[in-house]
Amino acid sequence: MRLEIKIKSPTFAPEIFNRRMSSTTKYIFVTGGVTSSLGKGIISASLGKLLQARGFTVTIQKFDPYINIDPGTLNPYEHGECYVTDDGAETDLDLGHYERFLNVRTSQANNVTTGRIYNNVITKERKGEYLGKTVQVVPHITDEIKRNIFLLGETGKYDFIITEIGGSVGDIESLPFVEAVRQVRWDLGANNAMVIHLTLIPYLKAAKELKTKPTQHSVKELLSYGIQPDILVCRTEHPLSMEIRKKLALFCNVNLNSVIEAIDADTIYDVPLLMKKEKLDERVLAKLKMTTKHEPDLEQWKIFLGKLKNPLNEVTIGLVGKYVSLPDAYKSIAEAFIHAGSQNDCKVNLKWISSEDIHKDTVETIIGSLDAVLVAPGFGERGLEGKIEAIKYVREQKIPFLGICLGMQCAVVEFARNVLHLVDASTTELNPKTKHPVIDMMEEQKKITSKGGTMRLGSYDCKIKKGSKAHHIYGDTLIQERHRHRYEFNNKYLEQMEEAGLKGTGVNPESGLIEIVELKDHPWFVGVQFHPELKSTVLSPHPLFVKFVAAAMEYKGK
Numbered sequence: 224m225r226l227e228i229k230i231k232s233p234t235f236a237p238e239i240f241n242r243r244m245s246s247t248t249k250y251i252f253v254t255g256g257v258t259s260s261l262g263k264g265i266i267s268a269s270l271g272k273l274l275q276a277r278g279f280t281v282t283i284q285k286f287d288p289y290i291n292i293d294p295g296t297l298n299p300y301e302h303g304e305c306y307v308t309d310d311g312a313e314t315d316l317d318l319g320h321y322e323r324f325l326n327v328r329t330s331q332a333n334n335v336t337t338g339r340i341y342n343n344v345i346t347k348e349r350k351g352e353y354l355g356k357t358v359q360v361v362p363h364i365t366d367e368i369k370r371n372i373f374l375l376g377e378t379g380k381y382d383f384i385i386t387e388i389g390g391s392v393g394d395i396e397s398l399p400f401v402e403a404v405r406q407v408r409w410d411l412g413a414n415n416a417m418v419i420h421l422t423l424i425p426y427l428k429a430a431k432e433l434k435t436k437p438t439q440h441s442v443k444e445l446l447s448y449g450i451q452p453d454i455l456v457c458r459t460e461h462p463l464s465m466e467i468r469k470k471l472a473l474f475c476n477v478n479l480n481s482v483i484e485a486i487d488a489d490t491i492y493d494v495p496l497l498m499k500k501e502k503l504d505e506r507v508l509a510k511l512k513m514t515t516k517h518e519p520d521l522e523q524w525k526i527f528l529g530k531l532k533n534p535l536n537e538v539t540i541g542l543v544g545k546y547v548s549l550p551d552a553y554k555s556i557a558e559a560f561i562h563a564g565s566q567n568d569c570k571v572n573l574k575w576i577s578s579e580d581i582h583k584d585t586v587e588t589i590i591g592s593l594d595a596v597l598v599a600p601g602f603g604e605r606g607l608e609g610k611i612e613a614i615k616y617v618r619e620q621k622i623p624f625l626g627i628c629l630g631m632q633c634a635v636v637e638f639a640r641n642v643l644h645l646v647d648a649s650t651t652e653l654n655p656k657t658k659h660p661v662i663d664m665m666e667e668q669k670k671i672t673s674k675g676g677t678m679r680l681g682s683y684d685c686k687i688k689k690g691s692k693a694h695h696i697y698g699d700t701l702i703q704e705r706h707r708h709r710y711e712f713n714n715k716y717l718e719q720m721e722e723a724g725l726k727g728t729g730v731n732p733e734s735g736l737i738e739i740v741e742l743k744d745h746p747w748f749v750g751v752q753f754h755p756e757l758k759s760t761v762l763s764p765h766p767l768f769v770k771f772v773a774a775a776m777e778y779k780g781k
């Protein structure tokens with residue numbers, strides 16, 4: 224019967240449809256309404272966590288409606304941090320939340336933008352694959368969106384695929400995605416695909432009232448595109464009364480128990496438990512006619528939260544960076560400190576420091592009283608000298624230091640200038656004409672002129688020297704970490720640096736590139752060319768961050 228109906232549909236793509244019907248994967252779409260920044264990523268990750276904790280396999284993907292092929296070319300001020308996956312995809316920071324919550328790796332397939340969809344369609348068109356047809360938003364763009372929606376499901380690895388649709392319903396640019404969701408729901412039927420709509424219930428102080436009208440309008444908008452949400456998740460500052468819930472259920476055509484309260488939480492890591500209390504997972508299972516394996520097992524999660532909320536110690540760590548006015552620019556670093564803090568029973572206060580504020584006269588006042596300093600990744604010359612000045616101070620004062628990517632490169636430059644007395648030493652990113660390019664671009668990189676996806680990206684092996692601090696930290700001699708950079712340690716200077724005390728203790732076995740440096744006569748001074756923060760999760764905090772926080776505690780104790 225469904226087939227008959229679909230044959231009439233101008234958007235029917237039989238091959239996509241048939242493949243779907245043989246799959247047992249259930250699709251959950253998460254849309255947003257009323258305003259952006261409601262936390263669709265956290266709600267998606269929390270639902271994913273609950274389903275996973277019941278023994279299901281889950282992955283989460285994000286569809287972003289902007290035209291960039293990926294966020295790799297975006298300034299961090301636009302969309303926050305660019306998250307990098309093992310396979311070298313430059314992705315939205317929500318993928319970081321998915322990995323941190325689920326402890327499951329994501330890949331390029333988990334993040335698709337409008338730009339990528341159009342790029343694929345236009346490439347096919349140029350190859351003549353549309354056989355003379357007029358290429359249109361419906362069905363060609365929507366079919367390409369659907370093909371991407373189903374890609375991960377086709378692996379057969381997942382019971383549930385949660386798809387977060389970026390932007391808000393009603394935006395011009397997210398329309399093709401919303402239309403694709405409508406079609407998928409129709410293709411698969413209500414037992415196999417469902418829609419959760421996340422909205423805002425604003426509180427009017429003057430009236431002392433929560434207001435449902437914006438949500439009603441947002442659902443109306445969604446209905447006008449042919450989508451009736453199955454569940455409403457309502458962001459609110461105050462608890463939803465039964466009266467409000469009834470009103471929302473009535474006006475938005477959802478069951479009373481499908482109005483889910485998402486009250487503001489102390490930490491994003493509370494949200495899975497809050498969603499469990501509201502029975503979001505139970506509603507999802509009921510709608511998708513799934514019988515649960517067992518109640519969610521959140522024991523480990525609760526231990527993490529218990530330690531996070533009841534710290535026995537406290538340290539203050541400086542994060543020196545260029546984009547500190549937007550903490551989202553360093554999302555994964557901030558989260559890695561939360562994981563590492565909990566592991567150490569220690570509250571980590573992050574002090575965000577703009578590297579441009581640091582110079583000879585201010586360095587002591589700004590970082591003198593900190594328990595440790597992290598110098599952040601970054602691009603371009605602005606603030607670089609401030610980073611170098613900060614590193615000189617922590618090296619001399621023996622304050623624990625972790626340099627990540629550009630932070631590690633600055634540590635190398637600082638060492639070259641102030642210990643090796645190569646006065647002019649620099650990274651060629653800052654000074655292309657330096658006599659001592661201790662950090663330089665690799666030959667292959669020099670030929671590349673186009674910007675997107677052209678850095679050294681994704682997971683690379685790193686061999687660790689036995690007996691080094693890195694060896695002690697990782698407890699291993701072969702690790703994999705993720706990269707995102709163009710410049711590298713210049714091996715011409717390695718011998719000189721090592722003789723003077725800055726050791727290369729992690730090396731990529733294929734290229735010989737230095738991935739980790741550490742200082743000999745210093746309690747804790749480590750620079751890494753890769754991004755450890757990207758692999759830290761709630762259930763598996765990153766050892767570098769765990770040990771760095773421990774070093775800060777020790778330094779403070781002295």
Ligand code: GLN
Binds near residue numbers: 629
């Ligand atoms: N700008 C530096 C490079 O491209 C560092 C990049 C980073 O910190 N992610 O090598």
